[in-house]
Every structure is written in structure tokens, then in C-alpha cells.
Amino acid sequence: MTNPVRAVRTIEDIRAIETQPYDEVVTAHNLYDLFRATAVHRGDAPALTVLRSPDTLEAGCTLNHRQLLGEIKRAANMFRRLGIAEGKGSVAFMTPTVPELQALLIGAQVAGVASSLNYLLNRDTIAELMNAHGATVLVTAAPSVDENCWSKAEGLFDLVPTLERIIVIGAASPLPAGYIALDNGVAGCSTADLEFTPTATRDTVCALFHTGGTTGRPKLVQLTHGNQIHAAFGFGQVFGYDAQDTVINGFPFFHVGGTMTVGMSVLAAGGHMVVPSPYALRPPQVIERYWDLVQHFRATVVSGVPTSIASMTNTVPKGRDLSHVRMAVTGGAVLPRAVGTAFEKATGIKIYETYGMTETAAAIAFNPGRGTPMMGSVGFRAPFSQVRVVRQDTGDLAMCSPSEPGLVQIRGPQVFPGYHDPKQNTGVLDPQGWLTTGDIGYLTEDERLVLTGRAKDLIVRSGHNIDPAAIEDVANQFEGVAISAAVAMPDQYAGEVPALFVVPVPGTVIDIDRLADHMRTHVHEPPARPRSIVVIPSLPVTAVGKIFKPALRDLAIEEKVKLEVAGICAPGAVATIEIGEDERMHSVISVQVQGATAAELKALAERLHPLPQTYRITGDRPND
CATH class of the missing domain: 3.40.50.12780 (ANL, N-terminal domain)
Known part of the structure; x- marks a missing residue:
């Protein structure tokens, strides 16, 4: 037992x-x-x-x-x-x-x-x-x-x-x-x-x-x-x-x-x-x-x-x-x-x-069930296992100091022997048995682990790494917000900017202007302030209930297109947006705009062209 x-x-x-x-x-x-x-x-x-x-x-x-x-x-x-x-x-x-x-x-x-x-x-x-x-x-x-x-x-x-x-x-x-x-x-x-x-x-x-x-x-x-x-x-x-x-x-x-x-x-x-x-x-x-x-x-x-x-x-x-x-x-x-x-x-x-x-049979860290949980921390490591936090992008393996965020790695008897396809182990398992989790976090002085986000979820705005959790924590404190999620929205100048999706408490209507003021006041890093805030009825989740951020990133692309259409086309123009992939698995965004002139469509295509996705713009008339 x-x-x-x-x-x-x-x-x-x-x-x-x-x-x-x-x-x-x-x-x-x-x-x-x-x-x-x-x-x-x-x-x-x-x-x-x-x-x-x-x-x-x-x-x-x-x-x-x-x-x-x-x-x-x-x-x-x-x-x-x-x-x-x-x-x-x-x-x-x-x-x-x-x-x-x-x-x-x-x-x-x-x-x-x-x-x-x-x-x-x-x-x-x-x-x-x-x-x-x-x-x-x-x-x-x-x-x-x-x-x-x-x-x-x-x-x-x-x-x-x-x-x-x-x-x-x-x-x-x-x-x-x-x-x-x-x-x-x-x-x-x-x-x-x-x-x-x-x-x-x-x-x-x-x-x-x-x-x-x-x-x-x-x-x-x-x-x-x-x-x-x-x-x-x-x-x-x-x-x-x-x-x-x-x-x-x-x-x-x-x-x-x-x-x-x-x-x-x-x-x-x-x-x-x-x-x-x-x-x-x-x-x-x-x-x-x-x-x-x-x-x-x-x-x-x-x-x-x-x-x-x-x-x-x-x-x-x-x-x-x-x-x-x-x-x-x-x-x-x-x-x-x-x-x-x-x-x-x-x-x-x-x-x-x-x-x-x-990859660890669910077991890396736990708040002590017979002790005191620390809000915001996932707790202590499992017995007979090790957790370390290493600096990112330094070239050499360098350990982070207590409270210094870095990439979380784990080693112990619960760490899997590898994926069924060994080619997928590259960058995940090293020869010493350390598993790179892909999560960003830090260890406290008493060795509790605190997670701050996913390496892949970081929003990179003009070279500035933004942790979505820092945005979400502020949004979730606003009255009427049940839960929120921040993702990257493509941007011609900065590469990526934050987009915030919020779900209201049942029966509540969120005042977007007041929420935007709240975010400007309480998100202390200006690059982390959301460029766009969107209210949705629920967050997309996986079958397990985890927030499915790829779907939110697709919604952020749609929001970006709508903003550009609103800025370029005459009032009344409506965009229908479909997101797919080409044979190389690159994102292809098909945009059909009803109520736009040929000149507006051309301007929209030129405006979206610098973004990393491929955009295909059409109008509601055959020659557009």
C-alpha cells in the first residue's frame, strides 16, 4: 500500500x-x-x-x-x-x-x-x-x-x-x-x-x-x-x-x-x-x-x-x-x-x-494535504525525485536562484522512459534522465514550486516575453469575470500583442470599457496590456477541461482580421473568416469581405501581408 x-x-x-x-x-x-x-x-x-x-x-x-x-x-x-x-x-x-x-x-x-x-x-x-x-x-x-x-x-x-x-x-x-x-x-x-x-x-x-x-x-x-x-x-x-x-x-x-x-x-x-x-x-x-x-x-x-x-x-x-x-x-x-x-x-x-x-504519470509536485497549501504554488516535489529550474536561452546549463523564473525540469522514478516514437524524445529527455516540462516557474526558499506559464504560451512582443498569467490574474479580479485567458494576437509591428478573452459570471454583463481601464491600471508592464478584449460565453477546453489555447489563438487571429476590416473598409463591411492549414502545416486564413470595394480589399491584403500567416482575401463579387 x-x-x-x-x-x-x-x-x-x-x-x-x-x-x-x-x-x-x-x-x-x-x-x-x-x-x-x-x-x-x-x-x-x-x-x-x-x-x-x-x-x-x-x-x-x-x-x-x-x-x-x-x-x-x-x-x-x-x-x-x-x-x-x-x-x-x-x-x-x-x-x-x-x-x-x-x-x-x-x-x-x-x-x-x-x-x-x-x-x-x-x-x-x-x-x-x-x-x-x-x-x-x-x-x-x-x-x-x-x-x-x-x-x-x-x-x-x-x-x-x-x-x-x-x-x-x-x-x-x-x-x-x-x-x-x-x-x-x-x-x-x-x-x-x-x-x-x-x-x-x-x-x-x-x-x-x-x-x-x-x-x-x-x-x-x-x-x-x-x-x-x-x-x-x-x-x-x-x-x-x-x-x-x-x-x-x-x-x-x-x-x-x-x-x-x-x-x-x-x-x-x-x-x-x-x-x-x-x-x-x-x-x-x-x-x-x-x-x-x-x-x-x-x-x-x-x-x-x-x-x-x-x-x-x-x-x-x-x-x-x-x-x-x-x-x-x-x-x-x-x-x-x-x-x-x-x-x-x-x-x-x-x-x-x-x-x-x-509523461510523469501526473506526479511532479503537490501541496501537502496534511499541511498548509500555498495559493499560487503547486507544492513540493515527490519523495525520491528531483525538480530543478534552469535558465532559458543561455547556451550553458545554468540553475536559477530561488524565486528566479526559468524552465522546469524533473527527474525521478515516475518519469516515463520515452515516447513510443523515439524521435519525439529529442529536446524532452536528456541522457541523465531529466525531463524538460516546457513549463516556466520558480522554486521558493522552502522549495515549493510556483508555475507562471508555458514556454509555448509566452507572448513575445517586440522581443519582450509576456507571461499570460500576469494578464489573466488581473482580469480575474475584475467584478463579473468568471475566468479569462490571454493569448498572442499577430501584429505587423510588434510580432505579437496580447489579446484577452473573458467569460462573465452567469447573469452578469461585463463593461468592456471599465475592464479596459482596470487592465491599464493594474497591469504594470505596458507591453502586457491587452490590445483587444473579447467577451465569450465559455473558454474552449479539451476533453479533460484544460483551456485549449490553440483555439483561442485562432479566435485572436479572427479578432485581428475584424479590427483591420473595421479600420480599412466602410461601415457595414462584414468579414467571414476560415482558418486552415496548407500541406506544410502553415496557417492559411481565408477572408471573404461583404460590402467592401476592390480598393479596400487590396488595402486589406496589403495590411495583412506582413503577418506570419498566409491571408487570402476575396470579396462578395466575382471580380474582387
Whole structure:
């Protein structure tokens, strides 16, 4: 088990844990060891509850730790019978978080390798990911469970040559050739014993996750048994997860937030994980009923990405007793200070930020769950791992001083061995095992890590690096702003200038002029003051709920074009804008302007020509 060796409150407690031999405090060598130990020590205690809807009466399953181990054994036996073994075949999962998923996902890793796919991706991308690792088995949902997943599975035999079988969860009717109903697949498979001897070690790859795709095309991340065991251990130690915890897991299982942060980490510590719906926190009714679920299960830990935390703040019933909740966990993006403050004021629950990546099984830094969280910090490193901050663009490796921002790097047992395609490791993993995260941050004097933004998200205005968080923090303090995001908008002179997108609190109208005055007053660096402020109903997010900045950058391009049209063309001219890519993946912006003269169109094309994108300008008349 991974329950705490000692309560962690400061970095000295982490150092004290590290004085003990690693194999004495981390005893598991593979995931089967991990779940077997928990079943031995906490067998009759509740382990897993999966709800089919926010109605607590619709529990799809409730298993204790002994029963969960039995289901893992049965799943592993089924996959081994289907030819899954170390170095042979792999199982792809394309399904929402149905009750059967947890045991199937772990069972596949006990037998061999599992790949968790985002079921919201299109069929071609799913096929591409399956082909990348030669998937031989696919687990998906019957049409009665999820029509979207079922329809995407159709045709995959043609698109994925290695695919041999499709296992269908919830199948209730005859299936096409090559498909197997899950109930038939597990028939005759033992829940008492494994039908094979596990030989996996901590270094054996057992899981593949594709990156979240917030910055571009997904990559396949390889995770080993040891990566995940150490991540669970790190969460257990610093968050203080133990057998008394009941944790609401609002993340999807194609993301390490769902499988690790509030998933395997809770189960390995002997705690109880509650999944609020098959679609995590995406359905609006889950957010509406969230605090009822928290009360019903007497949850001790609640969780969500910052966008979810903002939504949950608006649904807290007045007078609700939440004293049984010891912490709220958030990660996946920097938590805006105003969002955190509003949540704590509405709920009385302290927020504990965490920081991780798919490439580290979600575990890099954590605010101490038994200590005092620091607003704006993601906390201390995991035991037996290292975090350093290095200066950027110096040519030589130079460490930053405390409070000096730089590029965050991580090394430790939770760091992945590399991408499935080794060519993608360049610039990410060095020969000494240091992982370059791409995040900008600094270490405090007491070794807490503070993140300030993404290297790729920096807005570079005439050579001046602008951290979007410095703009967003000011905007989020303005009355009526629920959440905001700043991105680069192309500019002919400065290269890039800040554009700010703001989402109003429900029922609120934001006064743009007053907000602009607020930004001019409180953003102290003149280059960081937004050139444009746009109110939108919601921020674009990934399936996990992370803000999807590429979509915002596209909106910033649209805003730039609209500003130029307004400045060049006569009143009444309207631009229709489409953003695409050419064969070299360069942005191509097609702009059709209705109500513009040929001279205005020519002037607009000349005005946009210096920008880095390609602009194609047409009018509403054939000869324009």
C-alpha cells in the first residue's frame, strides 16, 4: 500500500522519507503486487463506486478492495487468453468511464499493455493512434451504452490491420464477426487466481497514454509499472491519501488525472474512489448535483481542473455543511488566484494544487494535504525525485536562484522512459534522465514550486516575453469575470500583442470599457496590456477541461482580421473568416469581405501581408 509513511508538511518531511531504503517504503514491483497488497490489508473496505448518472441510486457498481482485485484477475485472464502478453499485442480502450472500465484497464496492464484513447477524437485519429502501437484488441461500448463510441468502432478492422478482436461492454444482441460481448469474453475466467505468472518488473511498459493535445497533435506516452507505482506513492505521501479517504474522481480515464491523481493513488492507499458519471464532470447536471454527491458519500476530497472548480463554485448550496471535506484538489493548468479565492470563500474548503504531466504519470509536485497549501504554488516535489529550474536561452546549463523564473525540469522514478516514437524524445529527455516540462516557474526558499506559464504560451512582443498569467490574474479580479485567458494576437509591428478573452459570471454583463481601464491600471508592464478584449460565453477546453489555447489563438487571429476590416473598409463591411492549414502545416486564413470595394480589399491584403500567416482575401463579387 502507499498510505503515508509520515505526515508531510514541509520539505524536511519529504527528506525524512528519503532516508529510508526505497524498497522498504515502495514494496510493489508491478501493478498486480500493488492491488494485491491493498486487498490483503483493506479487503472489505469500499474501493470503487461508479455512477451511471448524478442520481446516487444509479450506482453501476460498488466494489470493495477484495472484489476489485478479483475483477482485475478475471480481466487479466481474459486478455491473456486473447493473446495479450509482455511484448505481444496491446489493448486499446475507447469507452466512457463505465463501471467495468477500472478493472479492465488494470487487468490489461497486468496481462500486457493497455492504451487509453480519448473517445471524443475522430475515427481517423483513433485509428492512427491504434496503428502507432499495433493494437490487437479494442474495448468499446455497445450502442445502448454509448452510440458515439460504437459508431467510431465500426470500420476499425479495415483501418487497423493488426486489430483482431473488439470487446463490447454492455452488448445485449448478436454482434458482427470479430466482436465479443464482454460477458462472453470473461466467462470461465477465474476471479480467484491468475492463470499465468506475472513477470513484469517496475521497468516494464504497461500503459500508453496520448498527450492531451493542448499544443498540437497527440504523442503516445509510454508508462511503466514503476512509473505508476511511484506516482501513486508520491500522491499518497504528500497529499496524505489513506484508508479514511473518499475521493470524487471527476476526470476521464483516458487522462492520467483520472487514472492516477484521484484514481490509482486513492485505491493504492486503501481509499474509496467515486466516479460521478461515465462522462466525468462534462454533463451540466453533474455540476448541478455535485455537492449532493459530495454530501451523500461523505467525501473527504473533491477535485477538478480550474475550469471545473470555477463551475462548481456557482452551484454550492447555501448553508451546506461541507466540514467532512478536508481538501479540494486541482491541476492540469495554473489555478487563477481569483478562481481559487472564490471557491474557498463559497465552500470553506482549502484548495491544494498539484502539478504533473502525462509523461510523469501526473506526479511532479503537490501541496501537502496534511499541511498548509500555498495559493499560487503547486507544492513540493515527490519523495525520491528531483525538480530543478534552469535558465532559458543561455547556451550553458545554468540553475536559477530561488524565486528566479526559468524552465522546469524533473527527474525521478515516475518519469516515463520515452515516447513510443523515439524521435519525439529529442529536446524532452536528456541522457541523465531529466525531463524538460516546457513549463516556466520558480522554486521558493522552502522549495515549493510556483508555475507562471508555458514556454509555448509566452507572448513575445517586440522581443519582450509576456507571461499570460500576469494578464489573466488581473482580469480575474475584475467584478463579473468568471475566468479569462490571454493569448498572442499577430501584429505587423510588434510580432505579437496580447489579446484577452473573458467569460462573465452567469447573469452578469461585463463593461468592456471599465475592464479596459482596470487592465491599464493594474497591469504594470505596458507591453502586457491587452490590445483587444473579447467577451465569450465559455473558454474552449479539451476533453479533460484544460483551456485549449490553440483555439483561442485562432479566435485572436479572427479578432485581428475584424479590427483591420473595421479600420480599412466602410461601415457595414462584414468579414467571414476560415482558418486552415496548407500541406506544410502553415496557417492559411481565408477572408471573404461583404460590402467592401476592390480598393479596400487590396488595402486589406496589403495590411495583412506582413503577418506570419498566409491571408487570402476575396470579396462578395466575382471580380474582387
